Amino acid sequence: MTVSDPIVRPASGWVLYCRPGFERDCAQEAYQRALTQGADLHIAEAQENSGYVRLSGQARPPHWGSLVFARQVLSLVAMIDPLPDRDRLTPILDALPAHPAVFSDVWLEMPDTNDGKELSAFTRRFAPLLTDALVERRRLGGRDELPRLHVFFPDKRRAWLAVADPTQSAPWPMGILRLRMPPDAPSRSALKLAEAFDMFLSAEDQQRYLHDGLRAVDLGAAPGGWTWQLLRRGLRVMAVDNGPLKGIVAEHPWVNHLRTDGFRFRPDRPVDWVVCDMVEKPSRVATLMANWLVGEHARHAMFNLKLPMKKRLEALESALNDIESIMQANGVRYRLSVKQLYHDREEVTVYLGREANPRRTRR
Template sequence: MASVLAYCRAGYENDTANELTTWLAEKGVYGYPMFRPGDAYVLFHQYDTTDNSAAEPALEVNKVIFARQLIHVIKHLSELDREDRIGPILDALKTATLPFNKAGDIVIEYPDTEEGKNLAKFCRKFLVPLRQTLRKHGLLSKQENHAKPRLHIFFTDFDNCHLGYSLPAEASEFAMGICRLRFPSDAPSRSTLKLEEALLSMLNDSQRQRVCRRSGRAVDLGACPGGWTYQLVQREMFVEAVDNGSIDETLMSTGQIEHFAADGFSYRPQMGRVDLLVCDMIEKPDRVADLMGDWLVRDWCDHAVFNLKLPMKKRFETVTQALDALHEKLRKLHDTFYIRARHLYHDRDEVTVVVVRN
């Protein structure tokens, strides 16, 4: 039975499971998810099928919202001998039927939980001898090759692990699917990391250059104290910062910001339109998505990056409804759009959405 392993934030297992089940069903892959609340991962078991075309679905992690990483599971190893964990892993890989002869890289991973952090030191140490063994047996390239599939060993505790692989065109490039960023010491708030992660992980180089055009204009709705504005200023954009609160004085001294004490829902761009609209307002997700759609449809902005704040329950359903409404609104235009929504590592109870006009 084929299985898929999804890494996620602890507490979001149910949302990840619901999305994964829905998404795979759309690909003609049916099964059932298994998870325990707080474990930070979901295992999806595919029903046995004689249709080989459905055996290995494409797992494009950038097309789902809540999963940080998606891997094809080779085997689950339980009750490992702590004196020899490498032997069972080697045997499993030697006997597995894989769609490649040799992997280009290997990562040892663990759940992003407090309990999982206890595994971190062990995983770092275990990687070196395992890598050497797999190279010796011809299962791993002598040099890292990110153009080839990557092997994943996901330890759920010291005695149990899932063996799997990911394909380079489908997987997150980051270990455990986590884009870790250093907080800039001169940034006015940690929310700056949300926008930085979105720009780095959700857009390619070409999109990033168009969205954050040097000397371009942007509007930041709900800007106070300036965490998102900071990212735009760093990219040499001019910003209309909209918030009834105050903006960081150091940020204002750059000369790249105009501050408007106004309601984000009634504000209009000073020069009729801007290149980019960003928004991190604390509001109902359907209301924010509707506002973003209005700006795009009325051509007040070319592109948008915004957060949808999530309720405590039915988060997947809530986001899906908001995004469906946005898609429906944008269908009125002749333009085409790249739209992606992700629950980023630096997000909390929110989802980040990017909309790029093609």
């Protein structure tokens, strides 16, 4: 055997994709979830700025949406190291698990890093070869509800094979919901709110809760990216910020720009939405948003929690616990969803909504 000969090893555990720089938070959160499930897993890889995390052991992965920092969660089945320079197809085919017999699809993926981007040209060329080989072996082309095969390249020398249940995993390659920057939006923050709506609200919910004639308050509105996103969905907006608005939102007839303190402002009558992208401690923003819903100033809230450089997970859990304590103490039924979006940076995005039914959810 030479150094270039591939070594194919069966493997088990979870592969999680995350924002580079948040590997420790992603690994810690996933490990804590494994403990609550009674699973025997340990953190095997969580290198800083790698864009992925690996937990080793036997356990069924949780729903990807239930983890804040994970963009995708997969079941690892095999690892190839080193990956040959020439014939990469054969070891990947040799590493295929016996079950499922047929996959619904195959995705070739890499970390969302600069090094990972260098692999994208290779995966674009390689994908048709692998797809054709899987079809020829009758391993590809099953029903949409069948498991999906993922071939993840941590780097150019390694390939990991993983399997995903389409009902439990992110429906986008690399776990990234990609959106195009609208040319007339005042800032790129408009993409963040658009992604949040698609992440947290079903198509039916968006039709019910985001339509012409509804009213919203945008706290910390300047320069107007979130206000712009609300306008394009037909909402009238009170934009609260001492700073100036830019672009079309500055003179839009459906915008009322109020130069006042976002933490003190309350509308004279209830609105449908309050959104908030203010830079402040997560506990303060979380308490503010919970009090908006408890006080019936709004029915739905979408907001960012800016995380500290250290102890991010602890700060986040503390803020979310504050929300739950306030809502429960006031007998408010609610839905709480949290995710670090692709368009987030040192923050996470939260949806909080009053619920008419008796259930409380946190996802």
